[in-house]
Amino acid sequence: MSKIKIKINNREYEVAPNLTILEACREAAIDIPTLCYMKEINAIGSCRICLVEVKNARSMPAACVQPISEGMEIFTNTPAVQKSRKANLELILSDHNKDCLSCIRNQTCELQKMSADLGVSDENRFKGKMNEFELEDNHSSIVRDNSKCIRCRRCIAACAELQEISVIGAINRGFDTSVGCAFEAGLKDVPCIACGQCIVACPVGALYEKDETEAVFKALADPDIHVAVCAAPSIRVTLGECFGGKPGEFVEGKLAAVLKRLGFDGVYDMDFTADLTVMEEAKELVERLTKNGKLSDGKLSDEKIPDEKISDGPLPLITSCSPGWVKYCEHYFPEFIANLSTCKSPQQMFGAIYKTHFAKKLGLDPKNIFFVSVIPCTAKKFEATREGQSAVGDGIRDVDAAITTRELARMIKKYGINFDKLPDEKFDSLIETGTGAGVIFGTSGGVMEASLRTAAYLLGGHLLGGSSADKIDFEEVRGDEGIKKASYQIGDKTINVAVASGTANAKKLLNSIKSGETNVDFVEIMACPGGCVNGGGQPVQPIRVRNFENLWERRAESLYKDDQNKEIRKSHESPLIKAVYEEFLGEPGSPIAHQILHTHYAPRGKDIKV
Amino acid sequence: MKKIKTTAGFMGTSEQKEKLIAMIAEHKDIKGSIMPILQKAQEIYGYLPLEVQQIISDETGVSMSEIYGIVTFYSQFVLNPKGEIAISVCMGTACYVKGAKDILDRISANIGIKPGETSKDGRYSLDATRCIGACGLAPVFLVNEDVYGRIEKPEDVDDILKKYTES
């Protein structure tokens, strides 16, 4: 495409012709402030913060939506531009509950930063009647404080366009406009999947996770309670961002160190139960393949599966480690519930096996254990409260508190730990760091790849034919595409797999499976685009970064690098995994494994409750 | 926050539902047809309660939050049906200064619903309206087509309402 000539602030530039003013200026190293704009999904030109002057134009266009044209002369910082931006910002502030000091987004808020950057001189210039809102905090995972909402509609776009769920929208008009669910129902009464993508899209303190840090601090202060914590695979590549690190910075050592300093009695790596999930799920896959005639020769390498233990679910087997996806399936695709793996997620497996097997080893009564997980995901808060998530029984939950990356960062700051100065330490050796397979659970395609590594082993080299039981890198299912597909050869049979991330892509994939257009045997689905690395509980990055950088790719790369560096990269080769099966579980899919590590699901319907 | 809810019990008939579904089928493949669908649905039912919006959402694939957003954006759409006894109290300036608010409160207490609502059995509805052009009679209120003006004190509404409630 031939370039066109434009002028920005009197300097000439040659740029691609199909850009907006905002994009062209970015190429010229000029940042124009934006509030409502989200690349590809929210170009509504409504906040008018991104105004610029264009020579001979009648009014100031919004840079985020205005395309450039040949010879255009743009001015991004004239006094008139500055005055208009400031006035528009002051208008927004006039109906905003400005209690920054006690606000969850104090110091990470885009509105606050913009007020500083644009030099707001009177935040009460347009003071008048203000909307009154109630705090909505009865959802398992998400709190909405509409007194902070600036009606930028980014959350609406995240829910409707990115996730294609659309349970929130704008209500009423003009001054009365607010953001919420149809019929003003609470978020808990609509088919919201608790993914939290609305939270990470929000520029201000109007949406945030349900805080569980108080409960954790309380347990930590109680000498009679054994408080254990495990950190999910992706936390090691995101926590650093809360302390000024670059996206994807690998901070596993500091993560272990800081959890120990917070006073937890056991500090563990969730990679271990990711490996455990692989063992159970790969076995389930082989069983379902056999049962459904895909492996009729039944040639399994090490072990024969006794008939009565064969999982009777249909193909494709679909992963169940993403609780937002599971909830999505229960609400919107109940016909696929039987396809879901019955495996609990790594978070739940950890709590379950800790309160049973390890409690015994440590001589602890499960009643006195408070189990905490650090997770990238707001839906995991919901998962922890689901029924069928109690290995011990007696109402003792597998997981007592699920805190997001952001909540952990808040705890660290409250506790006064200087994160940057921390040494690298290791997780507790009782449950050592897991394999490379466990680590990549944190990214879209990772669960598939980890499972294939072990399934290839279980099938004794049948996968891909010949000696390919050694295959480690399944490049085909990596990368940032929304839907990835691959085929592998097992003897004379072909096993087809697919990976989808983000529920919009999941919907597309499931519909094409339903119509028969796609024929697959094993499917990985994660609710958030890109998987856990881009989860709704991860550090919130300003829209400048979200619009123009591939955040999740940075974070995912870091996980793949760690996998590459690991000595053991296959779950079934982990000595700890072997020991746990020897000492406790027997073999994957055994009755005891089923009792402790598996669960069930039920349709939830789509109706709104008012 | 202005809470808008449908308070009347839903009493849609199966004929209405058939009509609605046939109408949606006719329109749904046309781009941007959600407005005419909502208008026609309101013609069928007289208002747009949850149940009707849910059918429209299921049939068109347009989400409930989007439909509700449109319904609350345009004043032509209503979430409550008119009652058999539809009462509207003028809140225009002339009426307001002559105590329309007290009249509204009196009626509200009398029939047990708030302005904007319809009683569960569909018998009453109560609205606060803008000037109806009868300022000379202020304060004014309407019951169905009947106009009542120059109400001297709020208690006077009791006898007027009795005429309707006892028939």
Ligand code: SF4
């Ligand atoms: S949302 Fe931002 S500007 Fe508003 S109170 Fe919170 S920190 Fe301050």
Ligand code: SF4
């Ligand atoms: S949590 Fe997910 S499904 Fe629920 S409102 Fe937010 S974006 Fe939509």
Ligand code: SF4
């Ligand atoms: S809740 Fe946040 S993202 Fe949603 S409209 Fe309000 S300010 Fe924007």
Ligand code: FES
């Ligand atoms: S109008 Fe451009 S960012 Fe809001």
Ligand code: FES
């Ligand atoms: S103000 Fe009531 S009729 Fe005009």
